[in-house]
Amino acid sequence: MTDDKDVLRDVWFGRIPTCFTLYQDEITEREAEPYYLLLPRISYLTLVTDKVKKHFQKVMRQDEVSEIWFEYEGTPLKWHYPIGLLFDLHASNTALPWSITVHFKNFPEKDLLHCHSKDVIEAHFMACIKEADALKHKSQVINEMQKKDHKQLWMGLQNDKFEQFWAINRKLMEYPPEDNGFRYIPFRIYQATTERPFIQKLFRPIASGGQLHTLGDLLKDVCPSAITPEDGEQKTQVMIHGIEPMLETPIQWLSEHMSYPDNFLHISIIPRPTD
Amino acid sequence: VSCSMAGEEDFFLEEKRFKQYCEDFVKHSQQIGDGWEWRTSKDLGDGYLSKTHFQVRHRHIPPDLKEKNNDNTEPTLFAHVEEPLDDSQAAGVGSTEEVVRYEYHVLYSSSYQVPVLYFRACFLDGRPLTLDEIWGSVHASYQAHLQEGPWDTITQQEHPILGQPFFVLHPCRTNEFISAVLGGSQKHHRHTNYIILWLSTVGPVVGLNLPLSYAKLAPEQSTDTD
Numbered sequence: 001m002t003d004d005k006d007v008l009r010d011v012w013f014g015r016i017p018t019c020f021t022l023y024q025d026e027i028t029e030r031e032a033e034p035y036y037l038l039l040p041r042i043s044y045l046t047l048v049t050d051k052v053k054k055h056f057q058k059v060m061r062q063d064e065v066s067e068i069w070f071e072y073e074g075t076p077l078k079w080h081y082p083i084g085l086l087f088d089l090h091a092s093n094t095a096l097p098w099s100i101t102v103h104f105k106n107f108p109e110k111d112l113l114h115c116h117s118k119d120v121i122e123a124h125f126m127a128c129i130k131e132a133d134a135l136k137h138k139s140q141v142i143n144e145m146q147k148k149d150h151k152q153l154w155m156g157l158q159n160d161k162f163e164q165f166w167a168i169n170r171k172l173m174e175y176p177p178e179d180n181g182f183r184y185i186p187f188r189i190y191q192a193t194t195e196r197p198f199i200q201k202l203f204r205p206i207a208s209g210g211q212l213h214t215l216g217d218l219l220k221d222v223c224p225s226a227i228t229p230e231d232g233e234q235k236t237q238v239m240i241h242g243i244e245p246m247l248e249t250p251i252q253w254l255s256e257h258m259s260y261p262d263n264f265l266h267i268s269i270i271p272r273p274t275d
Numbered sequence: 276v277s278c279s280m281a282g283e284e285d286f287f288l289e290e291k292r293f294k295q296y297c298e299d300f301v302k303h304s305q306q307i308g309d310g311w312e313w314r315t316s317k318d319l320g321d322g323y324l325s326k327t328h329f330q331v332r333h334r335h336i337p338p339d340l341k342e343k344n345n346d347n348t349e350p351t352l353f354a355h356v357e358e359p360l361d362d363s364q365a366a367g368v369g370s371t372e373e374v375v376r377y378e379y380h381v382l383y384s385s386s387y388q389v390p391v392l393y394f395r396a397c398f399l400d401g402r403p404l405t406l407d408e409i410w411g412s413v414h415a416s417y418q419a420h421l422q423e424g425p426w427d428t429i430t431q432q433e434h435p436i437l438g439q440p441f442f443v444l445h446p447c448r449t450n451e452f453i454s455a456v457l458g459g460s461q462k463h464h465r466h467t468n469y470i471i472l473w474l475s476t477v478g479p480v481v482g483l484n485l486p487l488s489y490a491k492l493a494p495e496q497s498t499d500t501d
Contacts, residue, residue, distance in 0.1 A: 076434070080433065109402075109403045109440070110403075110439055110440070111439070111440075111441065113431045113432070113433065113440050114431060114440075123428075123430060124430075127430070127445075131386045131387070134386050134387055135386050186386075194318065195437070195438060196316065196318060196435075196436055196437075196438065197433055197434075197435065197438035198320070198435070200385070200386075200435070201385060256347050257413070
């Protein structure tokens with residue numbers, strides 16, 4: 001019987017085989033070969049692509065190289081979204097490897113945040129964790145931690161160290177014994193078709209009568225168009241970490257076991273493939 | 276502003292109250308022509324305050340600032356004045372004028388239950404200003420304030436409704452200074468417009484000033500949101 005803790009490992013060690021190709025209009029001194037990499041679902045593009053950058057910079061002139069950015073089928077990829085979210089949202093029902101195009105010019109200022117250093121990624125990651133704890137615990141747990149604990153969360157992510165990360169993160173997954181869950185669930189729901197980047201609202205994991213709210217309850221409340229109509233077929237899939245959890249799953253359990261390292265449940269609503 | 280007020284009751288702003296304060300704020304803005312409007316999102320019905328203004332930035336001091344023909348119909352909130360050049364440079368038309376479009380949005384954060392200020396600026400050709408370029412326009416004394424203020428930092432973030440990059444004043448300590456200012460019993464300040472109070476404090480740091488007439492928004496004019 002699978003232990004719940006195994007789910008934590010499966011989430012952490014999820015990988016997406018990716019092929020990086022240099023954009024054809026970039027000026028090169030030699031032909032640029034594609035670069036293959038297994039990307040961690042739980043990390044961020046600019047955190048794990050140093051080798052990709054080095055590989056392509058080798059064939060380019062220094063003056064042709066400015067801030068790197070990534071694009072999939074014409075859509076600039078937001079580095080501040082976890083990789084697994086980007087894949088589920090844009091490419092989950094396409095053939096592997098995921099084909100990403102690499103750019104070094106014409107940074108799309110209107111679409112992407114700048115990422116000049118790893119510090120920017122760390123700041124973003126920690127801001128997400130803090131916001132998640134504001135929702136779960138009124139920030140009490142994160143504020144009680146020392147700076148070195150915060151640092152350990154970041155280092156655990158950066159260095160792909162499951163145990164190091166969870167030694168601290170487990171505290172963010174606890175709740176007072178008198179409660180049955182967090183105060184509110186940190187979640188964001190994404191749909192590629194909307195201008196709004198995501199939906200985020202206050203949602204309690206426990207109903208006033210004490211019952212556990214489910215994933216289905218969350219969707220009904222926040223994004224009812226994602227739920228199957230009584231008649232007819234389900235036109236969309238609800239995806240987290242590349243799978244479709246049952247709608248009956250308690251949202252408290254999902255929050256504890258299938259959040260990303262930033263402590264948010266990032267949920268994609270995507271078109272269901274027709275075949 | 277030192278904000279260690281242990282035991283001070285936290286003044287959280289509920290979303291309904293936020294919307295009401297914004298409505299009152301916009302009404303006053305319309306009366307004095309200050310340019311704020313409320314924008315409602317089409318899909319979920321939430322919204323935000325928005326103001327756009329144009330400002331002429333001068334790279335050098337023109338020979339006579341007062342005589343300068345300013346075609347801007349928008350009131351210029353402030354003009355950035357740099358070190359005076361020596362006479363040989365100031366005499367001619369040595370000023371590069373650039374028109375900058377500033378946008379300020381006030382959104383509600385349900386996670387922190389506070390308002391959050393988003394802003395961005397771009398030249399007329401669409402090129403966005405970097406944070407450093409925006410800082411160049413902020414009066415020096417406010418630049419110092421940023422170091423002491425109860426706002427942790429300004430970072431670039433994705434606008435939660437528009438999905439585009441904006442600069443944001445980090446909200447997680449807003450409650451500290453609001454509680455410090457409102458202090459005491461919340462009952463006394465029930466009708467104080469939280470938005471006016473908050474925006475008049477954080478706005479100037481990023482080049483946004485509220486005309487003093489907002490302070491005259493009397494309690495009787497505010498809608499009782501009970």
